[in-house]
Each structure stands twice: as structure tokens, then as C-alpha cells.
Amino acid sequence: xxxxxxxxxxxxxxxxxxxxxxxxxxxxxxxxxxxxxxxxxxxxxxxxxxxxxxxxxxxxxxxxxxxxxxxxxxxxxxxxxxxxxxxxxxxxxxxxxxxxxxxxxxxxxxxxxxxxxxxxxxxxxxxxxxxxxxxxxxxxxxxxxxxxxxxxxxxxxxxxxxxxxxxxxxxxxxxxxxxxxxxxxxxxxxxxxxxxxxxxxxxxxxxxxxxxxxxxxxxxxxxxxxxxxxxxxxxxxxxxxxxxxxxxxxxxxxxxxxxxxxxxxxxxxxxxxxxxxxxxxxxxxxxxxxxxxxxxxxxxxxxxxxxxxxxxxxxxxxxxxxxxxxxxxxxxxxxxxxxxxxxxxxxxxxxxxxxxxxxxxxxxxxxxxxxxx
Ligand SMILES: NC(=O)c1ccc[n+]([C@@H]2O[C@H](COP(=O)([O-])OP(=O)(O)OC[C@H]3O[C@@H](n4cnc5c(N)ncnc54)[C@H](OP(=O)(O)O)[C@@H]3O)[C@@H](O)[C@H]2O)c1
Numbered sequence: 498x499x500x501x502x503x504x505x506x507x508x509x510x511x512x513x514x515x516x517x518x519x520x521x522x523x524x525x526x527x528x529x530x531x532x533x534x535x536x537x538x539x540x541x542x543x544x545x546x547x548x549x550x551x552x553x554x555x556x557x558x559x560x561x562x563x564x565x566x567x568x569x570x571x572x573x574x575x576x577x578x579x580x581x582x583x584x585x586x587x588x589x590x591x592x593x594x595x596x597x598x599x600x601x602x603x604x605x606x607x608x609x610x611x612x613x614x615x616x617x618x619x620x621x622x623x624x625x626x627x628x629x630x631x632x633x634x635x636x637x638x639x640x641x642x643x644x645x646x647x648x649x650x651x652x653x654x655x656x657x658x659x660x661x662x663x664x665x666x667x668x669x670x671x672x673x674x675x676x677x678x679x680x681x682x683x684x685x686x687x688x689x690x691x692x693x694x695x696x697x698x699x700x701x702x703x704x705x706x707x708x709x710x711x712x713x714x715x716x717x718x719x720x721x722x723x724x725x726x727x728x729x730x731x732x733x734x735x736x737x738x739x740x741x742x743x744x745x746x747x748x749x750x751x752x753x754x755x756x757x758x759x760x761x762x763x764x765x766x767x768x769x770x771x772x773x774x775x776x777x778x779x780x781x782x783x784x785x786x787x788x789x790x791x792x793x794x795x796x797x798x799x800x801x802x803x804x805x806x807x808x809x810x811x812x813x814x815x816x817x818x819x820x821x822x823x824x825x826x827x828x829x830x831x832x833x834x835x836x837x838x839x840x841x842x843x844x845x846x847x848x849x850x851x852x853x854x855x856x857x858x859x860x861x862x863x864x865x866x867x868x869x870x
Pocket of ligand 1: 576577663709777782804858863
């Protein structure tokens with residue numbers, strides 16, 4: 498078994514050209530078909546501080562049964578929801594022991610005799626939340642996975658199902674938006690925020706993007722503007738802006754909030770009468786407060802959004818396929834790029850977990866496990 502893993506690692510590290518990639522894949526597939534595979538996985542048996550409760554284990558995988566497939570994971574991000582799930586403070590509480598990781602991309606290595614809609618070599622992502630993407634290999638029911646295009650890169654594929662879909666749904670499902678309309682959001686430099694900026698740009702919607710001040714604010718503003726942001730303001734600048742008063746920009750019909758607290762209140766203040774604020778995260782850990790006047794005089798609607806709920810309700814819906822197709826095309830056209838990220842080897846999982854857990858924020862980078870490093 499050890500020598501087989503050695504061969505896999507050698508092949509993974511040393512062959513980069515297209516031809517070499519093909520022969521590497523064939524070698525891996527041949528090994529997977531004829532021998533059992535040793536999977537390395539992260540596991541936690543109690544909720545708590547992620548670097549403390551998460552451990553790495555090996556597991557020998559059997560061949561897939563009739564309706565099962567074997568996959569090898571290629572890449573998987575560390576998202577705030579993954580951390581909150583391990584801490585036991587998320588709305589989803591997996592049965593323990595559990596393998597963490599909500600999103601990621603894998604490749605089919607072997608299929609059971611009864612599997613008709615997936616084949617060896619297909620790129621796949623889990624259909625539902627809490628599937629357990631932080632493992633090098635898995636054997637699972639074919640129904641748990643969804644085929645995605647192999648025309649998009651590994652990082653784009655690994656980060657497709659959470660943030661781009663969240664941004665897409667929030668821009669589509671709450672307020673009818675047309676070209677020239679505007680949207681305001683906080684946490685604009687988050688992965689979700691970067692997706693909102695790019696979708697707005699692609700659809701001709703103006704975006705007002707609020708970020709926290711920092712020493713390299715000009716660099717961040719430049720980055721987000723190049724991504725497609727119409728305006729980027731710090732929280733302080735938002736308080737005194739006359740962007741809307743001067744009629745430079747129509748007031749936003751939609752506000753997207755992943756921060757909460759005073760920041761959310763300030764963002765809500767700029768909404769057009771009858772506008773909607775959608776809360777989808779609470780990074781500041783402060784509650785969302787709604788002024789009475791916003792409800793009475795401006796008839797503001799306050800809503801929430803949870804991608805997990807939408808995906809559960811739409812696991813196999815045509816709307817979900819349409820959304821993935823549209824997002825995939827935007828990625829291929831380079832109108833939708835992955836978030837700023839660092840690829841990190843699976844063995845360095847503690848570092849990846851600690852980075853994502855900073856309560857102060859200012860991380861600036863999404864860590865993504867690259868299972869081939
Ligand atoms: N409801 C849903 O379905 C759904 C789906 C996707 C994401 N989300 C949520 O959306 C949020 C962003 O997710 P992501 O994956 O895009 O995260 P991410 O890329 O890791 O970015 C984190 C964001 O949070 C900000 N932040 C961190 N700590 C903060 C604090 N103490 N106060 C204010 N802002 C702070 C960061 O800004 P700084 O650079 O200023 O620190 C950054 O903009 C999370 O809350 C996540 O759970 C929800």
C-alpha cells in the first residue's frame with residue numbers, strides 16, 4: 498500500500514504536460530481499479546476548536562458497489578461555514594464522527610456496474626452540504642454527486658457550489674434587477690462579495706461595495722474595482738457619502754449583508770424605499786438591528802438567505818442546472834474568477850483551519866486544499 502501511494506504522489510508531482518497528465522490519470526485509474534485505495538481524511542468526533550478536535554486518519558477503501566463510485570478529491574476550500582460546523586455553532590450538526598468540508602471537486606476513479614450517468618474521469622461536486630470533502634478519496638452513492646464541466650479550472654470548480662451560487666441566487670431571487678439598477682453589499686472583499694461584484698458587472702448592475710478600512714486599503718480598492726466594482730467605500734466613507742444624495746447613482750433596491758451590527762445598519766440606511774436587505778452571514782457576530790423608521794417610512798423588507806436550504810430544495814431542479822450552466826459559461830468567459838486564494842497541501846490542515854478562524858478577520862485569502870500537492 499505504501500509503495501502504491503508513493504507511485505501516486507510521484508505521478509502527481511512530476512507529470513504536468515497534457516500527455517503526461519493523461520498517462521498519469523490512466524496509471525491512477527488502473528491502480529484504483531485493481532487495488533484497494535488508501536484514503537487520507539480529516540475527522541472530528543466532538544464539536545470544538547477546529548485545530549484541536551480535527552485529526553487526520555487513513556482509511557482503506559473498498560471497490561464501489563453497484564450504484565456507487567470511487568472518487569479522488571482534487572481541491573476543496575476552507576469556508577467560514579466549515580469552521581462553524583466543526584465548532585458546533587452552525588445550523589447543520591452532522592452525526593459524529595464526521596468528515597468536515599462542504600464543497601470541493603473530485604474526479605471519478607471507478608464506477609459500479611449499475612452507474613449509468615457518471616463515468617471514469619468525470620469531474621464531480623457533491624450535490625448537498627456536509628458531504629465531507631476533506632478527504633483524498635471516497636466511495637459513495639453516485640446520486641450524491643453532480644457532474645460539472647471539465648472546461649473550468651480546479652480552483653473554480655472547487656469553489657463553485659457555495660459562493661458563486663449564493664451570489665447568483667441573492668441577485669436573482671429577492672428583487673427584480675435590470676441593467677442600471679444598483680446593489681449595495683458589505684463584506685465586499687469576501688469570496689461571496691467578489692462573486693456579487695463580478696455577477697453585477699456581467700449583468701450590467703452597479704455595485705456599491707463596503708469593506709473595512711486597513712493599511713493597504715488602496716490596493717484592496719484597486720483589486721475590487723478591477724474585478725468590476727462600481728464603487729468601493731470603507732465603512733467610515735459610507736457614513737458620510739453623498740453618492741446617492743447628489744444623484745450620481747440610483748439608490749440600491751437590494752442590500753446584501755454578511756457582517757451585521759452597525760455596518761449592516763449603515764448599509765440599510767441607503768436602500769431605496771421598498772428595498773430589501775438580505776442577510777446571509779454574521780461575520781461581526783453582532784445582531785442586525787432594524788430602525789423603526791426604516792420599517793414605517795421606507796417599508797424596508799428584511800430577509801435572510803441560506804444556500805443549503807435552497808440546494809436541498811432544488812437538488813435536481815432544472816433551475817439548479819440552469820444556474821450551474823450560466824455560472825460555468827461566465828467562468829469559461831473569464832467574467833467570473835475564483836476568490837483570492839492560497840493552495841495548501843492537505844498535511845498542513847491545521848494551518849488552513851487556524852487561518853480561516855481569525856476572529857479579527859483581515860485574512861485576505863481563502864485557503865484551498867490541493868490534494869495533489
Ligand atoms: N447563507 C449562505 O448560504 C452563505 C453562503 C456563502 C457564504 N455565507 C457567509 O458569507 C460570509 C462570507 O463567506 P466567504 O466564504 O465569502 O468568506 P471569506 O472569503 O472567508 O471572507 C470573510 C469576510 O468576512 C469579513 N470579516 C471577517 N471577520 C470580520 C469581522 N470581525 N467583522 C467584519 N467583517 C469581517 C472579511 O473582511 P475583512 O477582510 O475586513 O476581515 C471578509 O470580507 C460568511 O459569513 C459565510 O458564512 C453564507
